[in-house]
Amino acid sequence: METHIGIIGGGILGIALARALAFKGEHRITVLEKEATLASHQTGRNSGVVHAGLYYQPGSLKAQLCARGKALTREYCQEHALPYRELGKLVVALGDGQLGRLADMEQRAIANQVPGLARLSRDELVQIEPHVAGIAALHSPQTASVDYGAITRSMAGEVQAAGGQILLNSEVTAVKVSDQACLVSTTENTHRFDQLIVCAGLQSDVIARMVGADPSPKILPFRGEYWVMSKSSSAMVNGMIYPVPDPRFPFLGVHFTRGVYDEVHVGPNAVPALAREGYDWKTFSFKDTMESLRWPGASSLVKKYWKTGATEIGASLIKPLYLKQSKAYLPELQSADLVKKGKAGVRAQAWSKDGSLLDDFAVDQVGPVTVLRNAPSPAATSAMAIADYVLDRYPVGKAR
Ligand SMILES: Cc1cc2nc3c(=O)[nH]c(=O)nc-3n(C[C@H](O)[C@H](O)[C@H](O)COP(=O)(O)OP(=O)(O)OC[C@H]3O[C@@H](n4cnc5c(N)ncnc54)[C@H](O)[C@@H]3O)c2cc1C
Known part of the structure; x- marks a missing residue:
């Protein structure tokens, strides 16, 4: 009998999994997405970078799946005439104090066999x-720019062509799991x-x-x-310019990225969001904020990161502070060159109860349910490889 597989989430991971399953031709596939369009959250709100694997612990899932995902993404974009620009990236040490960390990163990148890497x-x-x-x-000459939203929509077309169903405006509100089945209630319906x-x-x-x-x-x-940089000033950036990341912090630091449509973005910073889908300071969810504050790891997180957090919040609210951080890499940059705020994104980074972050991709299995638990950057790069994994x-997708 045909297995009916439900997938919650119409971002790049849900759709990559739906596509991989649809191509097997053995199952009935239904994707449930709460928004009116696919890729409305992280997938449509990121830097659009196809990472080449410089940062990740050798042997980790991130390292393995990023390398394979990069190759698959490149191939996919070529086959489907989607934009893929191999603009290359520089990770820049500003002074002697950063050379040690740059050397550590070089060792990781060598262990991860980053193609074309040069010091x-x-x-x-x-x-x-x-x-x-x-x-x-x-x-890293092969670091590239893509449009992950366009890739997701293209893969979704393949899912539908193979007979899969994608239901938009279908927010999952409850799930009942038994050995035999999963009953999934949405705002519209109940699915088995x-x-x-x-x-x-x-x-x-x-x-x-x-x-x-x-x-x-x-x-x-x-x-x-x-x-977003003005058109004229964006000529100062050819590809991607990144800082040397501080291993004590989970995010890569503000960088300059030339995208597939030629806009140059400066960011992303990292500020606490006041709602899971809080794309600006005005969006506040009492429930989400209280849940974050009550999380046992929250206090140790604040203790560890309050100084960086305060600097980041300051730069978010006061443009000259953001400019100052960015000018460290592009000294000619002027306030007028930063013309408007771009589309912000919120990272789905998982944190443990002790306040430590989960570094690697993580998957849980609960009976018949497979939960992708931690899929932050570079999960967009890695999406097709994560699906195969x-x-x-x-x-x-296997007989039970
Ligand atoms: C600022 C930023 C920059 C980044 N830059 C990069 C980068 O350059 N390169 C890279 O590789 N990665 C990058 N990432 C990470 C990358 O965007 C994510 O890892 C990737 O998009 C994760 O895809 P996803 O499908 O898991 O999540 P999402 O795209 O967030 O999709 C999850 C989907 O689930 C849906 N959903 C949630 N709840 C329900 C529900 N109850 N019912 C139905 N549907 C539901 C949501 O509406 C959403 O569409 C970045 C992330 C951010 C935030």
Whole structure:
């Protein structure tokens, strides 16, 4: 008998999984997405970078699936005539104090076999990005820009062509799991599935609780905001310019990214969001904020990051402070060059009860339900590889 598999979430992960299952041709697939359009959250609100694997712990899922995901994404964009620009990235050390961390990163990148990786001197780095400050850099020539929303919509077309169903405006409000089936209630209907996959991004822990999984880890929402550079000033950036990340902090730091449609974005920063889908300071959810504040790990998180947090919040609210941070890399940048705020995104980063972040991708299995529990960056790059990994290692899509 045909297995009916439900997938909660119409971001790039849910759709990549639906596509991989649809291509097997053995199952009935239904994707439930609460919004009116696909890719409305993280997938449509990110830097659009296809990462080449510089940062990740060698051997980790992030390292393995990013490398494979990058290759699959490139191939997919070529086959489907979707934009893919291999503009290359520089990770720039501003002073001697950052050279040790740059060297550590180089070792990781070598272990991860980042293609074309090169260590550059000041003279060499200005050949690639003439306006950048810095004394040394790592160059990753194959780091690329794409439109993850367009990739998701294209894959969704393939799912539908293969007979899969994608139901928009279908918010999952309750899930009842038994050995035999999953009864999934949406605002519209109740669906009966044999197996269920949860790819709900910022809501993944909420759905995880509905299916009876451990409430930990929890998603603590951190917004990333961007400024858009004016057309004339954007000529100062050829590809991507990144800081050397501080390993004590989970995010990569504000960077300059030339996207597929040629706009240059400066960001994302990292500020606490006052709602899971809080894309600006005005969006406040009492429930989400109280849940974050009551989380046992919240106090140790605040203790650890309050200084960085205060700097980030200051730069979010006061443009000259954001400019000052950005000018460290592009000294010629002026306030008028940052013309408008871009589309912000909120990261679905999972945190444990002790306030530590879950570094690697994480998947839970609860009976017939497979829950993608932690899929932050580079999960968009890795989406197609994550889909293959989940179908290979977890019971979903196999006879029970
Ligand atoms: C600021 C920022 C920059 C980033 N930059 C990059 C980058 O350059 N490169 C990269 O590889 N990654 C990047 N990422 C990470 C990347 O965007 C995510 O890892 C990826 O999009 C995760 O996809 P997803 O499908 O899991 O989540 P999402 O895209 O968030 O999709 C989850 C979906 O589930 C739906 N959903 C939630 N709850 C329900 C419910 N109850 N019922 C039905 N549907 C529901 C949501 O509406 C949503 O559409 C970035 C992320 C952010 C926030």
